[in-house]
Amino acid sequence: MSGYQRHEPIEQTIDTVNKSFKGSKQIAFIQTSLRSAKDIYQKGGHSTLILSERIFNLKFDNRREITIEKNNYHETKPFTDRGICIQSRLISSFGSGRYRMYSPISVSQCKGDAYLNLTRRMVVRLLRTDHAYLGVKHQDFSRMDICKILNEIGLKTSLNFISKQKDARIILNSIPSTSKTLECLGKLRVVFPLFDPGILIR
Numbered sequence: 001m002s003g004y005q006r007h008e009p010i011e012q013t014i015d016t017v018n019k020s021f022k023g024s025k026q027i028a029f030i031q032t033s034l035r036s037a038k039d040i041y042q043k044g045g046h047s048t049l050i051l052s053e054r055i056f057n058l059k060f061d062n063r064r065e066i067t068i069e070k071n072n073y074h075e076t077k078p079f080t081d082r083g084i085c086i087q088s089r090l091i092s093s094f095g096s097g098r099y100r101m102y103s104p105i106s107v108s109q110c111k112g113d114a115y116l117n118l119t120r121r122m123v124v125r126l127l128r129t130d131h132a133y134l135g136v137k138h139q140d141f142s143r144m145d146i147c148k149i150l151n152e153i154g155l156k157t158s159l160n161f162i163s164k165q166k167d168a169r170i171i172l173n174s175i176p177s178t179s180k181t182l183e184c185l186g187k188l189r190v191v192f193p194l195f196d197p198g199i200l201i202r
Contacts, residue, residue: 135194
């Protein structure tokens with residue numbers, strides 16, 4: 001693993017990784033950056049903040065040859081035959097799709113307050129797929145219900161935006177603590193008294 005110095009048996013390392021990744025081999029996180037100089041030059045505007053959703057992925061991509069497989073993890077070595085390497089990479093691409101520009105986890109190019117855009121996405125996901133955090137484990141919200149709730153807390157959105165968040169999960173402790181984000185989450189707590197805003201604030 002990148003940046004990980006192992007001092008224990010490989011079985012213990014695999015167990016540590018599994019517990020960290022919860023068996024999915026993926027960890028979602030928020031990347032913070034500024035608009036590039038090229039983008040500012042071409043489109044104008046200021047050096048504003050961009051919050052992008054990223055995934056740290058340990059899924060095997062067939063770039064190396066497997067020598068030993070242990071508990072769904074692999075020991076590998078570089079390919080020695082160029083043809084076999086190209087074939088292996090081609091096989092790995094079957095059935096896999098890159099995240100599209102408008103995917104819920106793609107780079108956010110939304111204009112406006114980046115923190116509020118992030119808050120909007122996380123609240124929609126709470127209401128769509130993670131509403132147990134709201135204290136309403138057995139209630140499903142329609143797109144119209146979600147749209148109405150977001151309007152009430154000051155995060156206007158569209159039905160299309162809500163649809164794009166389908167099946168996307170929230171990223172805990174991802175929203176910066178600002179007066180605007182705290183105000184919106186505070187209003188959400190009024191609607192759902194059992195909701196703890198602390199699970200989203202970093």
